[in-house]
Amino acid sequence: MRYSRLKLFVVSAQEPKQKPPLTVVGDVGGRIAIMVDDIIDDAQSFVAAAEVLKTRGAYKIYVIATHGVLSSDAPALLEASPITQVIVTNTVPHEVQKMRCHKIKTVDISLMLCEAIRRIYHNESMGQLFRDITLDD
16 A cells, blocks of 8 residues: 555644644545544544634545543534544444534454453563454444
């Protein structure tokens, strides 16, 4: 697979809760944008970035985060945003949030974590764990 057509955008904030300066590097017009972070909580920075990407012509916008805390009004903000889909793992339960936002999808990593612990204990390779990961909804 060739990645030469992938575009990069950077979202950075100096302090938490500060309105982040948004910089888009490259042309995202007509392309799929993917934002990745370790956690998504109030979702404001993701929504702000998605609005900039949509304005710049992004075709679809995905958010991927390990921990989907999605507190407060995050589900409503995401539902009303130009974000196409939010993919999170089941490290935090989000059944209530998913009722408020159809864009939230969950990847079940429970079996993978169990297998990772077993492999670490037996000093085995972790490579096999990252094949055939699917959404559970």
